[in-house]
Amino acid sequence: MTPDLRPDSRPDPAIRVRNLTNRFGKTVVHQALDLDVRKGEVLGVVGASGSGKSVLLRSIVGLQRPSAGTITVLGTPVLTDPPSQSDVRMDGPGAVQNRWGVMFQDGALFSSLTVRENVEAPMREKLDVDPATRAALADLRIAMVGLPASAGDLSPSELSGGMRKRAGLARALALDPQILFLDEPTAGLDPISASEFDTLLVALQKALGLTVFLVTHDLDTLHATCDRIAVLAGKKVLVTGTMDELLQVDDPWVRSYFHGPRAHAAQPQRAT
Numbered sequence: 001m002t003p004d005l006r007p008d009s010r011p012d013p014a015i016r017v018r019n020l021t022n023r024f025g026k027t028v029v030h031q032a033l034d035l036d037v038r039k040g041e042v043l044g045v046v047g048a049s050g051s052g053k054s055v056l057l058r059s060i061v062g063l064q065r066p067s068a069g070t071i072t073v074l075g076t077p078v079l080t081d082p083p084s085q086s087d088v089r090m091d092g093p094g095a096v097q098n099r100w101g102v103m104f105q106d107g108a109l110f111s112s113l114t115v116r117e118n119v120e121a122p123m124r125e126k127l128d129v130d131p132a133t134r135a136a137l138a139d140l141r142i143a144m145v146g147l148p149a150s151a152g153d154l155s156p157s158e159l160s161g162g163m164r165k166r167a168g169l170a171r172a173l174a175l176d177p178q179i180l181f182l183d184e185p186t187a188g189l190d191p192i193s194a195s196e197f198d199t200l201l202v203a204l205q206k207a208l209g210l211t212v213f214l215v216t217h218d219l220d221t222l223h224a225t226c227d228r229i230a231v232l233a234g235k236k237v238l239v240t241g242t243m244d245e246l247l248q249v250d251d252p253w254v255r256s257y258f259h260g261p262r263a264h265a266a267q268p269q270r271a272t
């Protein structure tokens with residue numbers, strides 16, 4: 001079991017990963033990896049390049065089939081045969097997939113669709129609602145992430161980097177998920193835009209009661225948003241704990257990451 005610096009007895013975590021192994025040819029990225037993500041927390045996932053942060057996220061959401069192990073999300077095993085199209089509707093056996101939203105790097109928006117149409121895309125696939133209702137729901141998500149109403153009619157190429165990130169977040173929230181997966185959400189943003197995104201994330205997490213799985217290398221984001229942080233190293237989760245707890249860990253990589261020059265510059269108070 002992964003060392004947790006502050007274990008607790010709360011049952012049924014939002015996400016439970018056990019003995020996860022991911023191989024690509026002869027390369028082993030994860031070996032017998034364990035991780036629990038508690039309900040209602042923001043968990044940051046960090047590690048050196050190549051440690052498998054994004055691979056772990058993709059494994060949990062079903063985009064990467066692990067070589068071994070089990071993954072349970074909201075009490076449902078997810079490493080099963082892919083459900084049929086009818087099963088992935090909101091009330092089908094595969095409906096657990098509709099209880100999470102994913103925001104990939106740079107938003108990963110469909111370039112041929114407007115922002116509104118991008119946000120509508122998950123609804124069009126999963127919800128049985130008329131076009132007017134779907135558009136209204138999309139406009140609500142667009143407003144929730146702080147974009148102006150006019151952004152709905154724009155294409156991704158007409159947006160700034162920060163606006164694309166927010167549009168990607170709006171699409172991730174399209175189906176009112178309980179869990180939000182974010183892959184490097186502030187990468188490529190200027191410091192002001194990154195800080196504004198951190199503040200938005202904290203506000204949405206509190207207002208919606210979200211569980212957030214956050215892959216990042218941004219120390220400012222870790223300080224501003226995360227309740228706990230999981231460190232990937234040696235093909236496993238080396239340690240999980242709060243920022244204060246990880247600052248006390250006596251491991252070479254952990255000390256270098258959390259005590260280096262960038263770490264000393266990145267110690268703002270938590271976003272409110």
